[in-house]
Amino acid sequence: MGRRAFAPLSFGSGPHVCIGAALTMMEAEIVFDKLMRRWxxxxLSEPRPRWNRNPVYRGLATLQLHVPASA
Incomplete structure (x- = not known):
């Protein structure tokens, strides 16, 4: 079973939705836009990012990136 696009599990849903979810999504969009404009x-330095194994706090354990030498 998959999940809908743009429906992060990390922010909850319904009456338990994170009050800061919209702000966090906007901040992330700004950061990734600026990163991609700069570099x-x-x-990715590795073919598959490593995720942590904690079922409560879903997220990346590490995200190794390659920054071009000309940067």
Whole structure:
């Protein structure tokens, strides 16, 4: 079973939705936009990012990126 696009599990749902979810999503959009404008060739260093194994706090354990030498 999959999940709908743009429906992060990390912010809950219904009456338990995180009050800061919208702000966090806007901040993330701004940060990733600025990163990609600054380093358009930014790429993952590993084929698959490593996720933590905690079922309560879903997220990346590490995210290694390759920044081009010309940056």
């Amino acid at each position: 358009p060739a930014l790429a």
